[in-house]
Amino acid sequence: xKSEFGLFGLGVMGKSLSRNxxxxxxxxxxxxxxxxxxxxxxxxxxKNEFKELSTSLPFxxxxxxxxxxxxxxxxxxMVNAGKIVDDVIEDLLPFxxxxxxxxxxxxxxxxxxxxxxxxxxxxxxxxVGAGVSGGEEGALKGPSIMPGCPKEVYKNVQPFLEAIAAKxxxxxxxxxxxxxxxxxxxxKMVHNGIEYVEMQLLAEVFVMxxxxxxxxxxxxxxxxxxxxxxxxxLLEITVDILRKKEGDDWLVHKIMDKxxxxxxxxxxxxxxxxxxxxxxxxxxxxxxRYTSFYKEERVNASESFKENTTQNLNLTTGDILxxxxxxxxxxxxxxxxxxxxASKSYHWDLNLSELARIWTNGCIIKSDLMVELVTVFKSTDxxxxxxxxxxxxxxxxxxxxKVVSEGVLNELAVPNFSESINFLNSFAVAxxxxxxxxxxxDYFGAHTYQRINDDSxxxxxxxxxx
Ligand code: 6PG
Numbered sequence: 001x002k003s004e005f006g007l008f009g010l011g012v013m014g015k016s017l018s019r020n021x022x023x024x025x026x027x028x029x030x031x032x033x034x035x036x037x038x039x040x041x042x043x044x045x046x047k048n049e050f051k052e053l054s055t056s057l058p059f060x061x062x063x064x065x066x067x068x069x070x071x072x073x074x075x076x077x078m079v080n081a082g083k084i085v086d087d088v089i090e091d092l093l094p095f096x097x098x099x100x101x102x103x104x105x106x107x108x109x110x111x112x113x114x115x116x117x118x119x120x121x122x123x124x125x126x127x128v129g130a131g132v133s134g135g136e137e138g139a140l141k142g143p144s145i146m147p148g149c150p151k152e153v154y155k156n157v158q159p160f161l162e163a164i165a166a167k168x169x170x171x172x173x174x175x176x177x178x179x180x181x182x183x184x185x186x187x188k189m190v191h192n193g194i195e196y197v198e199m200q201l202l203a204e205v206f207v208m209x210x211x212x213x214x215x216x217x218x219x220x221x222x223x224x225x226x227x228x229x230x231x232x233x234l235l236e237i238t239v240d241i242l243r244k245k246e247g248d249d250w251l252v253h254k255i256m257d258k259x260x261x262x263x264x265x266x267x268x269x270x271x272x273x274x275x276x277x278x279x280x281x282x283x284x285x286x287x288x289r290y291t292s293f294y295k296e297e298r299v300n301a302s303e304s305f306k307e308n309t310t311q312n313l314n315l316t317t318g319d320i321l322x323x324x325x326x327x328x329x330x331x332x333x334x335x336x337x338x339x340x341x342a343s344k345s346y347h348w349d350l351n352l353s354e355l356a357r358i359w360t361n362g363c364i365i366k367s368d369l370m371v372e373l374v375t376v377f378k379s380t381d382x383x384x385x386x387x388x389x390x391x392x393x394x395x396x397x398x399x400x401x402k403v404v405s406e407g408v409l410n411e412l413a414v415p416n417f418s419e420s421i422n423f424l425n426s427f428a429v430a431x432x433x434x435x436x437x438x439x440x441x442d443y444f445g446a447h448t449y450q451r452i453n454d455d456s457x458x459x460x461x462x463x464x465x466x
């Protein structure tokens with residue numbers, strides 16, 4: 001009997017997704033290469049480890065794996081993003097038939113996904129670029145899945161992907177057809193950009209609460225109390241992290257303060273720059289990670305620029321909570337704005353409310369705010385025009401101003417908090433300073449400018465020295 005679905009690559013995510021599929025009753029085939037220099041049969045050993053996999057078919061031979069699948073074949077690739085995806089596609093191609101479907105479930109770059117889509121189309125193979133969020137546990141118990149492909153192709157993979165996805169509050173799957181080709185991976189990429197900011201904001205909260213003299217347990221208790229109004233997955237895990245001890249010290253004190261990244265925040269920043277969208281908080285969160293990486297130079301700089309002023313942070317934890325709430329709204333505005341602008345440029349016709357909905361469970365950025373946004377995006381694509389959001393922002397503004405001012409006065413690193421209010425200050429202003437920029441451009445480069453109260457679309461040049 002042939003399998004209904006194939007899983008290629010049994011790393012952490014591949015293994016969890018396989019077990020999830022098997023738990024939902026699907027007959028699956030599993031493939032993994034022998035690990036170099038060992039004779040370990042990864043797929044077979046894995047199958048034997050879990051009883052839900054008792055009817056699954058393990059392979060270490062690509063041809064046999066492909067032949068074990070029902071046509072049109074559906075093969076999900078769970079391999080590292082990058083060149084490996086192309087190598088795997090080449091390895092599979094000789095054994096595939098027209099109409100077969102490959103699904104890339106990794107964090108691939110959306111531009112690459114588009115290229116692979118076109119390449120495989122020329123070989124009559126369908127390609128689905130699917131963002132998968134939720135880490136190891138999400139993959140096992142129900143991730144949020146963001147598949148991009150033609151709608152007809154989606155129908156073939158829908159029963160599988162929707163069965164294994166997390167469920168929202170109405171028991172609907174946190175998986176929906178996003179749009180064509182690269183759209184799924186684009187949306188997942190921006191999900192990660194929003195994730196970078198949510199993480200950085202919590203790191204800045206940590207900095208400020210530390211400066212108020214709190215230890216990690218006390219900070220965890222404060223964050224715990226925030227769950228009642230401002231819960232999110234990332235807040236929850238941060239509470240757990242802060243409570244973790246090793247010996248008589250907190251583990252967080254022993255972790256090297258250099259933040260890594262696998263590239264999605266970098267790509268989101270490139271995309272936002274290319275599309276001309278000011279998602280400033282994502283860029284700022286990315287650069288905060290990059291700054292952290294200069295550990296040695298930071299240590300030296302901290303000596304060079306040391307001041308003898310005593311810290312006097314005039315803030316309550318309530319101010320910090322409200323500042324955090326403010327910054328999160330701006331983050332979600334900016335992230336979804338980027339998606340909306342990409343949707344227009346690439347003609348993806350994305351549905352922001354649906355995106356928020358599939359992000360209410362399973363994924364890393366699930367939160368109470370995301371649940372609220374499902375409704376808000378039903379009536380507008382622009383968060384900053386929604387009455388309830390406007391009310392909230394106005395109510396929270398005094399706190400973010402105070403938090404950022406106090407942070408700066410006390411020389412605390414709060415770039416993301418600061419960016420959130422600076423963005424609103426730049427955006428919610430009828431007459432900006434860009435008139436001066438235009439004059440400067442015209443002065444040195446004769447780039448011309450338009451005039452206020454002149455709708456003739458005329459461009460003017462001035463001889464500035466006369
Ligand atoms: C998710 C995560 C996941 C992964 C990222 C982290 O949605 O499940 O975003 O994709 O943890 O690779 O990215 P960095 O390594 O760049 O922080």
